[in-house]
Amino acid sequence: xxxxxxxxxxxxxxxxxxxxxxxxxxxxxxxxxxxxxxxxxxxxxxxxxxxxxxxxxxxxxxxxxxxxxxxxxxxxxxxxxxxxxxxxxxxxxxxxxxxxxxxxxxxxxxxxxxxxxxxxxxxxxxxxxxxxxxxxxxxxxxxxxxxxxxxxxxxxxxxxxxxxxxxxxxxxxxxxxxxxxxxxxxxxxxxxxxxxxxxxxxxx
Amino acid sequence: xxxxxxxxxxxxxxxxxxxxxxxxxxxxxxxxxxxxxxxxxxxxxxxxxxxxxxxxxxxxxxxxxxxxxxxxxxxxxxxxxxxxxxxxxxxxxxxxxxxxxxxxxxxxxxxxxxxxxxxxxxxxxxxxxxxxxxxxxxxxxxxxxxxxxxxxxxxxxxxxxxxxxxxxxxxxxxxxxxxxxxxxxxxxxxxxxxxxxxxxxxxx
DNA sequence: TATAAAATTGAGTAATCATTCAAGTTGTCA
DNA sequence: TGACAACTTGAATGATTACTCAATTTTATA
Numbered sequence: 058x059x060x061x062x063x064x065x066x067x068x069x070x071x072x073x074x075x076x077x078x079x080x081x082x083x084x085x086x087x088x089x090x091x092x093x094x095x096x097x098x099x100x101x102x103x104x105x106x107x108x109x110x111x112x113x114x115x116x117x118x119x120x121x122x123x124x125x126x127x128x129x130x131x132x133x134x135x136x137x138x139x140x141x142x143x144x145x146x147x148x149x150x151x152x153x154x155x156x157x158x159x160x161x162x163x164x165x166x167x168x169x170x171x172x173x174x175x176x177x178x179x180x181x182x183x184x185x186x187x188x189x190x191x192x193x194x195x196x197x198x199x200x201x202x203x204x205x206x207x208x209x210x211x212x213x214x215x216x217x218x219x220x221x222x223x224x225x226x227x228x229x230x231x232x233x234x235x236x237x238x239x240x241x242x243x244x245x246x247x248x249x250x251x252x253x254x255x256x257x258x259x260x261x
Numbered sequence: 262x263x264x265x266x267x268x269x270x271x272x273x274x275x276x277x278x279x280x281x282x283x284x285x286x287x288x289x290x291x292x293x294x295x296x297x298x299x300x301x302x303x304x305x306x307x308x309x310x311x312x313x314x315x316x317x318x319x320x321x322x323x324x325x326x327x328x329x330x331x332x333x334x335x336x337x338x339x340x341x342x343x344x345x346x347x348x349x350x351x352x353x354x355x356x357x358x359x360x361x362x363x364x365x366x367x368x369x370x371x372x373x374x375x376x377x378x379x380x381x382x383x384x385x386x387x388x389x390x391x392x393x394x395x396x397x398x399x400x401x402x403x404x405x406x407x408x409x410x411x412x413x414x415x416x417x418x419x420x421x422x423x424x425x426x427x428x429x430x431x432x433x434x435x436x437x438x439x440x441x442x443x444x445x446x447x448x449x450x451x452x453x454x455x456x457x458x459x460x461x462x463x464x465x
Numbered sequence: 466t467a468t469a470a471a472a473t474t475g476a477g478t479a480a481t482c483a484t485t486c487a488a489g490t491t492g493t494c495a
Numbered sequence: 496t497g498a499c500a501a502c503t504t505g506a507a508t509g510a511t512t513a514c515t516c517a518a519t520t521t522t523a524t525a
Contacts, residue, residue, distance in 0.1 A: 059501045060492045080375055083287035087483055097504050098484070104502095108483065158372075164431050165372045168364050171284055182436055216432070216441060217448050224428025227368050228420070232386055237420060244421050248452065263471045264521045291513060301474050302514065308472095312513065 066104065069094045073105075074115040079157035081169050082112055082177065113177050119162045120184035127191055137199035138253055141192070141218065142246040148225055149242025152235035159229040161222070163188070189219045199252075206254050214252070221245050270308065273298045277309075278319040283361035285373050286316055286381070317381050323366045324388035331395055341403035342457055345396070345422065346450040352429055353446025356439035363433040365426070367392070393423045403456075410458050418456070425449050 072093045076085050087108060090101060105111035127144060134140035151159050158165065163181045170178040193215030199205040205214075225245060229238045276297045280289050291312060294305060309315035331348060338344035355363050362369065367385045374382040397419030403409040409418075429449060433442045 059494095059499090060490080060503085062502065063491095064502095081287070081373055083285070084373070084375055084377070086481080088481085099486075099505075100503055102484070160372050167434055168362075168369045168431065169285055169288075169373050171288055173288070185435060213444055213448060216445055220428035220432040220445055220449075221425065222428070223431040224424035224426070227372065227427040227431060228424040230371055231389060240417055241420055241424055244417060245424075263469085263523065264473085265523085266472065267521095268472090290511080292511085303475075303516075304473055306514065 064094070064096060064100070064104070069096065069104065070111075070114055070118055073111050074118055074162075075157050077112055077115045078119065078162040078165070081165055082174065083169065109174065109177055113180050116162065116166060116177065116180050116184060120187065123161075123163075124188065124191060127188070131195060136204060137195050137202065138204045138250065141195055141199075142249050145218075145222070145225075145242050145246040145249060148222065148229075149239040149246075150235075151226065151229050152233075152238050159226060161226050164223050164227065185219070189215055192216075192218045204253055206252070209252065218249070268298070268300060268304070268308070273300065273308065274315075274318055274322055277315050278322055278366075279361050281316055281319045282323065282366040282369070285369055286378065287373065313378065313381060316378075317384050320366065320370060320381065320384050320388060324391065327365075327367075328392065328395060331392070335399060340408060341399050341406065342408045342454065345399055345403075346453050349422075349426070349429075349446050349450040349453060352426065352433075353443040353450075354439075355430065355433050356437075356442050363430060365430050368427050368431065389423070393419055396420075396422045408457055410456070413456065422453070 073090060076089055076093050080089070087098060087101070090108075090111070091097060094101065096104075101111070105114065130144045130147065131137070131140040134143055163185050166177065166181040167185065170181065193211050196205065196209075196211035196214040196218075200207065200209070200211055205211075225238070225241060228241060277294060280293055280297050284293070291302060291305070294312075294315070295301060298305060300308075305315070309318065334348045334351065335341070335344040338347055367389050370381065370385040371389065374385065397415050400409065400413075400415035400418040400422075404411065404413065404415055409415075429442070429445060432445060
C-alpha cells in the first residue's frame, strides 16, 4: 500500500552526474538539477537529502564506472603492461567522444572543492586513491610476471601514471586538436612500454 | 587637484589573486574580496570593473609571475635540458611551500569555468598556450645545441611536459606526503634527462 | 582658504541560492 | 470502495549573490 516512484533513482543520478561533471559543483544550481532530473525540489531532497549528498553519490558513481572501464581494459590484455598502455591510448581518443567534460570529474572536484565541501572533497580524494591503487596493482602484476625490471617500484610507477593521466585529461580540456591529444597519449603509452624488460635487454 | 588613492592597485590585485587561486572563481564571493582587499564594493568596482574583470587581471598576473619564474630557472642553467629538469625538480617541493593552492591556477580555471565565464576561460587557455610555447622553445633550443636527438619533435615534447606539470600539480593537490611529490617530480625529471643524446649514445 | 576632482563609502537593489514543508496526488491493499 | 502510505508538488523561506549609486570624504591646486 504505497505509491510507486515515477523516477528511476539510478537514471536521476546519471543525469545529475552528467550535469555535475560538466559544470562542476558550484556552477550547478538546484534549478539546473530540477530541469535535468525533471523533479521538483521536494522530490530531489526526499530522494537524495541535499545537493552535497547528491554530488557525493554522483562522484561515487563516476568512480565506479571509471574503475569498471579500467578493469575491462586490463582484462582484455594478457600482459599487464599492455593493458596499461591500451588504457592510455584509449584516453587519447577522449576528444572524439561526446562527454560532459574531457577532464576527470574527480580531479575537477579535487581542484574546485574547499573546506566548505570537506566531505565531498575527502570522497574525491578517497576515490582517486582507489584509482591509484589499481594502477599500482597492475604494475605489481607486471613485475610478478617479469615484464618489469625488479628494481622498479610499482608504487612510484602507479603514482606517476595517475599524474600523467590527470595531466593528459586536463590538457585535453583545452581547446586543442584531437590529433594533439592522440599524439600526447601515444607518447605516454610508448614511455610506458619502454619499461618492458625485453626492450631494455635489446638496447643494452 | 585630486584625492590620492589609499590602495595600491598592484597590492590589491595580489590579494585578490591569492583568494581566487585558493578558492576558485565561483567560491570566492565579493564579501570575501571586500575583506581581503579591505575595500568596499564601490571601490572594488571603480577599480576593477567587475568580479570577472578582477579575476581576469588576477589570471594575467599569475601567468606573468609564473613565466618569470620559468625564465629565471632556464637562465640559471647553460643547458636547456638541465633548465627544464631543474624546473620540474623545483615543482617537487611545492608541498613544502605556503601557497594558496598547489594546483596551477590556470588549470583550476580551465576546469572550473564554463560558458558563462567564457572570456576568463579563453584567457586561461591563451595563457596556458603561452606556457606551452615557452616549453617548446626550450626544447627547440636544446635541439639546436645538440642536446636532443634531431628526430624528436619539440612541439610534442613541450606538450608532453605541460601535461606532466599539470598532472604533477593536480596530484600535489591531493593530501599526499611531500616525499611522494618529490619522488614523482624526480621521476619526471629523470625521464626528461634521458632525452639527452649523450645518454642515448652511452647505452647504444 | 576656497574649489574642484577623484576616491571611498555602505545602504540598497533585484536576482538567485539551497532548502523546507504543508498540501495535494497517486497507487496499493484490505 | 475506502483508507493509508508513499510520492510529488511548488510556493515560501531566509541567506547570499553580484552590483549600483547618491552621498560623503579627502586632497591637490588655484
